[in-house]
Amino acid sequence: MRELRIRTLAAVFVVAGVLSWAGARLWSSLGTLPSVPLAAPVVLALIAVVLLATALSLRARLRAQRERRPGAQGVDPMLAARAVVFGQASALVAALAAGVYGGVGAFLLESLEVPARRDQAVYAGFSVLAGLAVIASALFLERVCKLPEDDDSDGEGTVRAA
Numbered sequence: 001m002r003e004l005r006i007r008t009l010a011a012v013f014v015v016a017g018v019l020s021w022a023g024a025r026l027w028s029s030l031g032t033l034p035s036v037p038l039a040a041p042v043v044l045a046l047i048a049v050v051l052l053a054t055a056l057s058l059r060a061r062l063r064a065q066r067e068r069r070p071g072a073q074g075v076d077p078m079l080a081a082r083a084v085v086f087g088q089a090s091a092l093v094a095a096l097a098a099g100v101y102g103g104v105g106a107f108l109l110e111s112l113e114v115p116a117r118r119d120q121a122v123y124a125g126f127s128v129l130a131g132l133a134v135i136a137s138a139l140f141l142e143r144v145c146k147l148p149e150d151d152d153s154d155g156e157g158t159v160r161a162a
Contacts, residue, residue: 004088004142009095009135016099017106024107033108036101036123044097044130047090051137054083059144080145087138094138098131 027033058080064072105124111117 003146004091004139006139009091012092012095013099013102016096017103020100020103021107022103024104028107033104033117033120036104036120036127038123040097040101041123041126041130044094044127044134047094048130048133048137051087051090051134051141054087055137055141055144058083058141062144084142084145087141091135091138094131094134098128098135101127101131 024033058075061073061075065074101124105121105128108117108121108124112121
């Protein structure tokens, strides 16, 4: 499984931000602007909490398994793989959503004197922060589930002799 790259997430965030900023300018010139839902930061924050809880649970179970504690539950490799795939997908979607809300929020910064737009800018800002929390949680989950031989840079999976 390939590791999630921060460059990819940053590119998705920037491209989505620029396109949504331009779209918001165009939409506003037509007279209206779609609102940022209050549920956006809430849902993203819930996803971040689920990812973080999964990572902490898996980390504790893996640590107990490594230390050979009596009664330690093992970690099913398919469960760990599914958790990583869920984290990677969540990080990509969160980068896209954070970029979209970031672009709309940047556009809304031009008109903070209007109370409705100010509220929308706040919701967009919280959405960006929650999206970044999803990305951080997903990267942490990926790090927790990383196999020791994945750290080897020569790709052979063997330990080099000293």
